[in-house]
Amino acid sequence: MKISFGSIFGVLIAIAALGFALQNYELSFFLNPEAALIVFGGTLAATMISFEGKEVFRALGAMREIIVPSSIDDGRMMEEVQTVVDWGKINAREGKLGLEKAFEESSMTRDRFLQNSIDLFNAGYSEDNLRTKIETFVSNQYEQEKKSVEILTVMGTFAPAFGMIGTLIGLVGMLSQLDDFAGKIGEPMAIALITTFYGAVAQQLIFKPAAQRTDAKNRVLLTRNLMMTEAFLLLVNNKGSMEIQDHLNSFLRDTPDRRKSRKEGSS
Template sequence: MRISLSALMGFFLGLGLFALAVYLNTENYLMFFSLSSLLMVFGGTMAVAMISFEGRNVMLAFKEIIATLTTAKVDPRTLYEDVGVLIDWAKIVRRESLRKLENTVSLSAEDDQNFLGQCFVYLLSGYRGDKLRVLLQHAQQSIYERKMTQSKVLMTMASASPAFGMIGTLVGLIIMLNNMNGDPSKIGAGLAVALLTTLYGVLMAQLIFKPAARKVEHKQELEAYRNKVLTEGVVLLSDGVSPAHIEDAMNAYLEPKYQFKRA
């Protein structure tokens, strides 16, 4: 797992601009901290997420928030490597047989759990042509929909946090007005505290939940593209197409820098 420098820079840029605005305009930095406001926004957002989705998906969504600062697993280099694996399989099948592939290829524990491992299992199970394509497309769609649930959770949290910020502000205003006792001088300080919940809600939504949701969508789009490429390659392999023809077909999906060159 590698840290994404662009994501890290974006996060600190957004946080840094907010901190700079506070620094340039006041010396009372502590007035921007309110534990009760923070708990109201975060607790309310969590409550909405737990009511709307299964607890497991909410926990996975929080893992995705941390993963926002990491790079996607799929990139042009990893796609090139996956296609290279397919071509190696094609060479084994052409040179020996499909049954030999089972004895020759050993997938890692991680590969065995992902789409490439599923392709290997279906291939050895004897599926061919359109039947294999349909099966892999169903598996691909199932993976995509299952992993996109975390994006839906995060977008729900992004919608809920400003709403609970506003609720917190209303609660703060009610308390402030009730405690004024006819003294207008208390409006300023009380209003500032009341507005903190709205500030926290907007910051959480725009700087944490929405970017995390978009990052999940981006990663899953890349993963879906990878799985589409692997599907086409495995179907060609099942039809007995030569490794050279598989190379040509797969090059259409690869960036020029990572295309396979004929020896």
């Protein structure tokens, strides 16, 4: 499994910053099972009440996006553009039969969206019909992925709220034991303060980054899927490889690799 080193570096910075801030205190002071149960258990419970269970577990699975790099990046999109350009050349030479054979030999068929698009293309739909069907698939896929972002964002709002609930619980316990101030006030005070700490950390270092990173990956995937939608529409209209190249390039970011590719192509 690939690891996003940028994310790992960010996690290490967060750990180092917290470690530096807490270096003058006993670490055990900040380890409180009761506080963790209030924050994380309460957050999960409220989320399960708010959303369907399968959507919640899917969102929790998406939290791995924090450390796993996106499978769709600039390099892969450039490769896919070149593949479609090659398909355009095959279509011009051999027609639809040659194109269907190229589809079968392509590794792109392992992608659910691309496999669906290829199946629709092979079905022989008109341009408008093909566009409608592929764009419907793209839209539905994006909405499904966006639900995970919504759930993680909501969890990020629940966590500090349950941190405050834990604080109130601790304060109530503390006030109820004022008659034995020195002997019994320590534990409720710890719960009161640590739950707020856990809630803030959960929001800012877990749920919020997971939601933002998942959203960023979803947007990249959406751009790529829209690009490939245009690719199949160009193929169904029998456009030439140069027109395909120029049109799909408009979806690519101006990266160093792309600038290098342009220079090599013009030389």
